[in-house]
Amino acid sequence: MPGPLSGLRIIEMEGLGPAPFAGMMLADHGAELIRVEREGGFKLPGDPLARSRRALRVDLKQAEGIALVRDLARTADGLIEGFRPGVMERLGLCPELLLEDNPKLVYGRMTGWGQKGPLAQAAGHDINYIALSGVLSTIGRDGRPSPPVNYVGDFGGGGMMLAFAMVSALLAVRNGAEGQVIDCAMTDGSALLASLTWGLHAAGLWQDETGANVIDSGAAYYDTYETADGRWIAIGAIEPHFRAELCAKLGIREEDAQDRAALAALFRTRTREIWCDLLLGTDACFAPVLSLTEAPRHPHNQARGTFTEVGGVTQPAPAPRYSSTRSEAPQPLRNDADALLAELGYDAERIALLRRTGIVG
Numbered sequence: 001m002p003g004p005l006s007g008l009r010i011i012e013m014e015g016l017g018p019a020p021f022a023g024m025m026l027a028d029h030g031a032e033l034i035r036v037e038r039e040g041g042f043k044l045p046g047d048p049l050a051r052s053r054r055a056l057r058v059d060l061k062q063a064e065g066i067a068l069v070r071d072l073a074r075t076a077d078g079l080i081e082g083f084r085p086g087v088m089e090r091l092g093l094c095p096e097l098l099l100e101d102n103p104k105l106v107y108g109r110m111t112g113w114g115q116k117g118p119l120a121q122a123a124g125h126d127i128n129y130i131a132l133s134g135v136l137s138t139i140g141r142d143g144r145p146s147p148p149v150n151y152v153g154d155f156g157g158g159g160m161m162l163a164f165a166m167v168s169a170l171l172a173v174r175n176g177a178e179g180q181v182i183d184c185a186m187t188d189g190s191a192l193l194a195s196l197t198w199g200l201h202a203a204g205l206w207q208d209e210t211g212a213n214v215i216d217s218g219a220a221y222y223d224t225y226e227t228a229d230g231r232w233i234a235i236g237a238i239e240p241h242f243r244a245e246l247c248a249k250l251g252i253r254e255e256d257a258q259d260r261a262a263l264a265a266l267f268r269t270r271t272r273e274i275w276c277d278l279l280l281g282t283d284a285c286f287a288p289v290l291s292l293t294e295a296p297r298h299p300h301n302q303a304r305g306t307f308t309e310v311g312g313v314t315q316p317a318p319a320p321r322y323s324s325t326r327s328e329a330p331q332p333l334r335n336d337a338d339a340l341l342a343e344l345g346y347d348a349e350r351i352a353l354l355r356r357t358g359i360v361g
Contacts, residue, residue, distance in 0.1 A: 003326070004029055005030040011034050011036060014036060015081065018158030022080055028330065039057065053333045058360060060091055080162065084111065108162050127153075130186070139152075233276075235285065237285045249279055308329070310331065338351055
């Protein structure tokens with residue numbers, strides 16, 4: 001059966017990081033994604049974030065290119081963009097205009113600082129957004145905050161939040177509401193991801209210091225350890241009964257499980273494979289720390305189909321799964337300009353003119 005978002009058409013203005021991730025999520029679950037590409041910019045060969053899209057390259061510096069995007073938006077349920085505030089307005093593609101063209105349109109805007117606020121026009125990256133939201137102060141060890149790649153701001157607090165907001169607003173339209181504009185900011189989203197931490201802090205159960213809490217490397221039984229072969233394992237035995245299982249398997253006392261030096265010395269005595277044979281699949285809360293090369297080959301990931309290959313590029317498969325709907329397998333981004341223009345009602349002569357004049361690449 002088609003994916004649960006089948007029948008929805010979303011226009012995506014080409015960008016980097018979180019907005020394409022939101023588009024990937026929507027496409028993975030059945031929506032039709034049309035990417036409006038620009039000349040130049042960073043292109044990643046086989047980019048997983050660009051999968052399952054139809055694309056056309058449009059010159060947005062020319063009035064005819066802007067008119068083309070407006071025509072596309074008239075046929076769409078939603079549009080997503082990840083530019084700095086004001087860019088779409090200067091292009092002539094502001095929300096007010098597109099919603100006038102199509103009152104049911106859901107217009108999703110993805111930024112770091114948000115559309116409004118003192119920092120709205122400032123440059124920034126994931127590390128800056130999660131620093132301001134308080135999240136970065138909770139990640140690290142020995143008192144030093146450490147950037148968690150760009151998973152928390154760009155993708156968790158940004159792209160995933162935008163995908164959720166788009167589906168929510170599109171559902172409202174299906175239930176009779178008008179279209180609207182979504183202001184998705186990574187500062188806001190990353191703060192929301194830390195809701196539990198805020199709750200623990202308010203209850204006096206979280207120290208406002210990096211690396212001083214159970215789940216931020218402050219506890220020996222929730223940490224990573226090097227093995228005899230130079231590889232790493234992860235232990236997460238927070239609850240007493242899980243920690244008791246760990247101690248029983250390792251043949252150590254409870255106090256030893258709270259001694260980081262003792263655990264480090266113990267885990268360095270055997271290889272990762274031997275520790276896996278002893279602990280993996282038990283209630284000791286154990287897993288090997290797999291590399292990007294190793295993870296797709298692990299039996300559990302293979303059994304679940306956690307990874308797939310698209311256009312020769314290994315990447316995470318769509319998730320989560322549904323019991324009765326199943327989207328098509330992800331496909332590489334494909335240029336589909338002529339077909340898309342024909343669907344808009346453009347005849348062959350007009351399409352040829354757009355190509356000759358460089359409006360469409």
